[in-house]
Amino acid sequence: MTGIYLRPTGFVDAPFHFDGQVARLAGGALWFSQIEVLQRAAPPRLVPVSDLGDIETHIAWARITGQRPPLELGSRILRFDEPRIMGILNATPDSFSDGGKHADPEKAAAAAFDMSAAGAAIIDIGGESTRPGADPVWEQDEIARVAPILDRLKHGDILTSIDTRKSAVMRDALGRGARIVNDVSGLTHDDASMSVIAKSGAPVIIMHAQGDPANMQDAPQYDHALLDIYDWLSARIDAAIAAGIARDRIIVDPGIGFGKSVRHNLEILNGLSLFHGLGTPILLGASRKRFIGALAGEAGVADRLGGSLAVLAAGLAQGVQLFRVHDVPESVQAIRVWRGLKDAALSPLA
Structure with a gap:
């Protein structure tokens, strides 16, 4: 998945009632429902958190959802x-x-x-x-x-x-x-x-x-x-x-x-x-x-x-x-x- 950039978007106020549809951002107080997939030579596209496919294996995904240690x-x-x-x-x-x-x-x-x-x-x-x-x-x-x-x-x-x-x-x-x-x-x-x-x-x-x-x-x-x-x-x-x-x-x-x-x-x-x-x-x-x-x-x-x-x-x-x-x-x-x-x-x- 080289040349692909992931930007969390589709933020929601709270994760309640959205099991499997949202992810927590960097261990903070925000949850997001979509990933904007960016490439230099292609138009951007939106992928729901509930249907990530191979995006979930991208190193940026682990970093986006990983907690920032104090x-x-x-x-x-x-x-x-x-x-x-x-x-x-x-x-x-x-x-x-x-x-x-x-x-x-x-x-x-x-x-x-x-x-x-x-x-x-x-x-x-x-x-x-x-x-x-x-x-x-x-x-x-x-x-x-x-x-x-x-x-x-x-x-x-x-x-x-x-x-x-x-x-x-x-x-x-x-x-x-x-x-x-x-x-x-x-x-x-x-x-x-x-x-x-x-x-x-x-x-x-x-x-x-x-x-x-x-x-x-x-x-x-x-x-x-x-x-x-x-x-x-x-x-x-x-x-x-x-x-x-x-x-x-x-x-x-x-x-x-x-x-x-x-x-x-x-x-x-x-x-x-x-x-x-x-x-x-x-x-x-x-x-x-x-x-x-x-x-x-x-x-x-x-x-x-x-x-x-x-x-x-x-x-x-x-x-x-x-x-x-x-x-x-x-x-x-x-x-x-x-x-x-x-x-x-x-x-x-x-």
């Missing part, structure tokens, strides 16, 4: 049976959304505690802007930006990740208490990154990007954006496993806005559930991105909360487990309402 990270456990929020903390002067806001380590640490108190499961700390057109930052400058923040958070009950493309920054941050590496280059920017992560045992977020921040939005091109990105992520997972990183320590991110046009971003968002076939949790980072402004009358960065929550809802509807956001309280509230709806559907009245 990550034990020091005193914290990160579970994937329901969606979680990752709060963004940019210690950069030129971030597209909040450049300079968290340049002071004391204020940055206070912001991290505030996001954690508001319900963020992870705080993602970065010292290099990767906005379109951004110039690279020397690794020692990047370390100097994030190290004081990590030092202040090290003994707090906060789970932190380091947002970097550089092995030296990864190594330093992990030594200061960061538990997860978030690499927007998908471990392609620095040849030593794989080894650092494999030796540390830290989980890694592998994100897709076409090109570097300096040029990625010049003229992004794909044969089929959704399938091209799936194949790229699959290859990067294989490379990581070959380097000694276990699949259950990998999270994938399709990289909204990183070498994608508005059309590409929308195609990816409409097909997000495809990435469950990779057998890893999915992270979605679309908060305040440029395409939201383009769809909302060129709304400025500060005026994209509504669009960001709409994208979050689209991710929830397709089983995304992690959301990287700027607006933590509002995003947590959205998830809690969604969770309430799911709980009500799974607790029917007698």
